[in-house]
Amino acid sequence: MSEVVSAEIQTTHIIDLARAGRRLDGRGIDDWRPVTVEPGYVKSADGSALVHVGDTAVLCGVKLEIGKPFPDTPNAGVLTTNAELIALSSPTFEPGPPQPEAIELSRVVDRSIRAAETIDLTKLCVTPSEKCWTCYVDIHCLDHTGNLIDAAQLAALGALTHATVPAKRFGVGEHDYPLDVSHFPVECTFVRLGDRIVADPTFEEETAGQGRLTVATDEQGNVVAMQKGKIGAFSPEEVVETVERAFRHGDRLRNVVRGT
């Protein structure tokens, strides 16, 4: 599943286009496909969001349950992120245990949410060492036309932003209340095509790409997570330039998620 056969001629064409500052779908080097975030898409979840980045569709559902804190963090709740590259979303995905691609996806999304301290986990503690909220962030990829990482991360952030803590249902409070979200990290992914680095790659561009770089920024001007993937390399100067672009797109996408 990791290997997708792509015609050499298409790869060459994509790279030639990029050199001229153009792309197959008519976008410029730094243009994103349209992004929509639909919060509350799944009523059975405590928080959810359906995100479209162009035709790429990712659904994230958040469920909160009462659990036990980890022994080494007795005063904190638990956050777990899991991403499923379900077989309906691409001909190259197969049912079965998660492949490295899915593991990387969940870990990269998890890293941005965790490192940015999106959720103050100490607020999810009910009784130290005994009772806490466990927050499950489950990501389902529905349609894979490229840039799953960013779509999944936006879906996770969207679902958390609009989530409710079901305190009443679990008998630990009189009323349900909104989950407290302290920070808004947004991940932006780029791929190298020849000597250009394009934003929000399509599936074809990812296949043709010579290195992928994901940068997560927060609303306070921090880089909170990065991940380089695929075969290829970036110079430190290119990393710095890409980070600048990630800040710019991140600020815009944060507003899309927060609905402002």
Added chain:
Amino acid sequence: MGNVGAKEIPELLNAEGRRIDGRKLDELRSITMKVGPLTRADGSAFVEWGENKVMAAVYGPREVHPRHLMQTSKAIIQCRYNMAAFSVDERKRPGQDRRSQEISKVITEAFESVVFTEEFPKTSIDIYIEVLQANAGTRCAGLVAASLALADAGIPMADLVSAVAVGKVAGRIALDLKKEEDNFGEADLPMALVPQSGRLVLIQMEGHLNRDELRQALDLGTKGCREIYDRMREALRAKYDTPTSAVSAGVPA
């Protein structure tokens, strides 16, 4: 980072600007590298880096297992990064957890960026990295060991890949974090450099760095990688300066 609910945070930087183990901010831990310690592997290397002990072996190019992974136009690289159950304070359950699988993936991709895989179509180059003792920076130590093992196996590649982690400790950018600094520091950025091209083939990061700190971290990391690169070349040269009998004596001292 991972310090939610942790009890006490040690003093990571003293008034003289020295770190918990007395190092300066831009100083590496002590490193020793040995090329070719294993008898059966096509190439191998052992790296002791601070309190990390990491062994790497390379087999191949050889037949691809499982067969369906075979590519007709090039060799595939299969890297398995693994931590021994006894390598960390609390016993780690044996086997590939999600962290190990992610690290294996990014290390594989780092090497696929430099190895001339098209010279060996329909084969597999298998890299095994075993962390025997861990004290932060194991993926970088593993990458350095694997790089030496690939060279030892005679696998053609554009350059040796060098690696180091940079981080933020008590508000300052520091080179080559050890465990306490990694646990209680504010950021961690492991990177791998192809020294001759000056490009990075592995970049990961977690924590908080502003624009200036990120730039500093990349500069410091690049410098650190170049220092390690010199040591790697020395280690490779040392193998061929040693009589064969001493090299094949096996397991490291």
